[in-house]
Amino acid sequence: MITLIIFLAVLLITAMAVISIYNKLVMLKNRMQEAWSGIDVYLKKRHDLVPNLVATVKGYATHEQQTLEEITRFRTQAMQAQDQGTRIASETGLGQALGRLMAVSESYPDLKANINFLELQKQLAAIEEELSLSRRYYNGTVRENNIRIESFPSNLIAGMFGFLKGTFFEIDKTQTAVPNVSF
Numbered sequence: 600m601i602t603l604i605i606f607l608a609v610l611l612i613t614a615m616a617v618i619s620i621y622n623k624l625v626m627l628k629n630r631m632q633e634a635w636s637g638i639d640v641y642l643k644k645r646h647d648l649v650p651n652l653v654a655t656v657k658g659y660a661t662h663e664q665q666t667l668e669e670i671t672r673f674r675t676q677a678m679q680a681q682d683q684g685t686r687i688a689s690e691t692g693l694g695q696a697l698g699r700l701m702a703v704s705e706s707y708p709d710l711k712a713n714i715n716f717l718e719l720q721k722q723l724a725a726i727e728e729e730l731s732l733s734r735r736y737y738n739g740t741v742r743e744n745n746i747r748i749e750s751f752p753s754n755l756i757a758g759m760f761g762f763l764k765g766t767f768f769e770i771d772k773t774q775t776a777v778p779n780v781s782f
Contacts, residue, residue, distance in 0.1 A: 620756045627744040631765050634737035635683070638768065641730040642677065642690055648726065649674050649697075652719045656700060659710035663703050670696045687768050694770075697723065734768045741765035 653667050660667075673693035680686035701720070704710050711717075745764045748757040756762075 616752075617756055620753045621760060624744075624747060624753065624757055624760070624762050627740065627747055628762060631737070631740040631744050634733070634740045638730065638733045638737050641726055641733055645693070645697075645723070645726050645730065646674055646678060648719060648722055649693075652697075652700070652716075652723065655713065655716045655719060656704065656710060659707045659713070659716075660703060663700070666696060666700050666703060670700060683766050687766060690768075691770060694727070738767050738769075741767050 649670060653670055656663065657667060670693065673689050673696055677686055677689035677693055680689055701723075704716070741764075747753050748762055748764050
């Protein structure tokens with residue numbers, strides 16, 4: 600009888616531990632998804648701003664067609680990306696191309712004086728700042744999720760129930776800073 604009680608107690612404790620670990624994994628997955636949705640809001644704002652920015656620059660910087668085409672290509676790729684890894688790579692490329700566009704605009708004094716361009720530039724700077732903060736939060740949730748998924752004994756539960764590691768939203772190693780969009 601005591602053996603049965605001990606067996607049931609161990610079984611109950613094990614079940615409670617599995618449930619607790621499972622619930623923690625679900626919570627971390629949901630936090631990671633919520634953090635990505637925050638990033639997604641700022642990425643959409645940036646996508647909405649890009650056509651106006653390209654149209655404004657196009658009138659002044661006719662020699663920068665390649666940069667403008669690159670921005671448009673990255674924006675399209677990012678909006679059509681089916682998986683998170685591809686989307687992150689496209690968004691990183693878009694950020695870099697926008698940074699180059701802002702640097703190129705230094706060569707066009709009329710463009711720098713254009714009120715529309717200045718307003719778009721200010722909006723882009725604000726969006727990039729918010730995106731940076733959102734990316735930092737998202738990467739923190741990915742880190743916590745990945746640690747839990749790789750740690751024992753939660754790695755056993757994660758494997759049984761198909762929990763996956765998250766993908767960090769990192770800046771490309773060739774990009775050393777957030778695009779400077781202020782003059």
